[in-house]
Structures are given as structure tokens and as C-alpha cells.
Amino acid sequence: MLEYYFTDGEVYAALDTILKQRLGSYKILRTQNGKPYLEGDPLFFSVSHSSNKGAVVISDKPVGIDIEYKKDRNYRVIAKRFSELERSEINCLDDFLKHWVIRESYIKMKGFTLADKLFKCEYSDGVFYDCGKAVDCEFLSGEHDGLFWCICIDNK
Numbered sequence: 001m002l003e004y005y006f007t008d009g010e011v012y013a014a015l016d017t018i019l020k021q022r023l024g025s026y027k028i029l030r031t032q033n034g035k036p037y038l039e040g041d042p043l044f045f046s047v048s049h050s051s052n053k054g055a056v057v058i059s060d061k062p063v064g065i066d067i068e069y070k071k072d073r074n075y076r077v078i079a080k081r082f083s084e085l086e087r088s089e090i091n092c093l094d095d096f097l098k099h100w101v102i103r104e105s106y107i108k109m110k111g112f113t114l115a116d117k118l119f120k121c122e123y124s125d126g127v128f129y130d131c132g133k134a135v136d137c138e139f140l141s142g143e144h145d146g147l148f149w150c151i152c153i154d155n156k
Helices: 011-023 075-079 084-089 093-110
Strands: 028-030 036-038 044-050 053-059 063-069 121-124 127-130 137-144 147-154
Touching: 011 044, 011 053, 036 044, 044 093, 044 147, 053 063, 053 147, 063 093, 075 093, 084 093, 084 121, 093 121, 093 127, 093 137, 093 147
Parallel strands: 044 063
Antiparallel strands: 028 036, 044 053, 063 147, 121 127, 137 147
């Protein structure tokens, strides 16, 4: 379970503190798609925001995190573009958010954009697929006080 959340304003200060403790000095660069990474270092990190909350995860493997605060929204518009199998598992906002954070944490971990991959992925019956192929990743997810979260870690 994700044990600690930062306020949105604290998340980058926390990332800076952790990286300075582990690395001393560091430089954050961005890929062409905008994914941040550390220059010349084997550490990976990911940051997510929702409402006034933020979260950061750091790993020695490629990693992505997404958090989504539960609030009224018309999730059915987006869910219509999900696969039939996924739609059969989404019966309420909570179900949608569980699927969403898994999908977005994977997209962040891979460094893709939502526009490129959002509807090319599928999460159904506990298995995540990218373009029809099951992925080799570990997903840790849950919900705490209305905040849904997922961390995706590359197993390669």
C-alpha cells in the first residue's frame, strides 16, 4: 500500500531531497515525449498529481506511478473507447479509476504519451495488454481515502 502522499506543492521538494540524499548532485533531463529521467544514473522515478495530492516513486528499474482522486466525473465517455472486456468490468467510477491508474502508470513507465497509447492498451481479468500482447510488468495498486493509485515496475 502507498503509505504517504505529498501535497502537490511538496512532491518536487521531496523528490529533490531524496535524490540529493542518494546521489549528491543530479540533473533531470526529458525524453522527446517529455518523460523525466536522470542523466547518467541508473535510478528511475515517476511523479503524479491529482487534485491537491502528489506522489513520487523511485526505483532501480523503469517505473511509473499514477494517482487519481475520486471526484464526480463522466467516466463513461472515456470508457466507451476501452475494449468490450474492460467495459464489462467497469460498473462504477471506482472500477473505472482502478483501470485508469493501471493504464496510466504503464504509459508513464514506458515513456509513451496518453495520445499514443491510451486506447491501444487493455487491462482485463488482472492482465495488462499493450497492442494485444501481455506485458512483463508488476502492478501495485490500491485505494486510500478516495485516492486511487498504481505503481508499474518493468520486470525486464
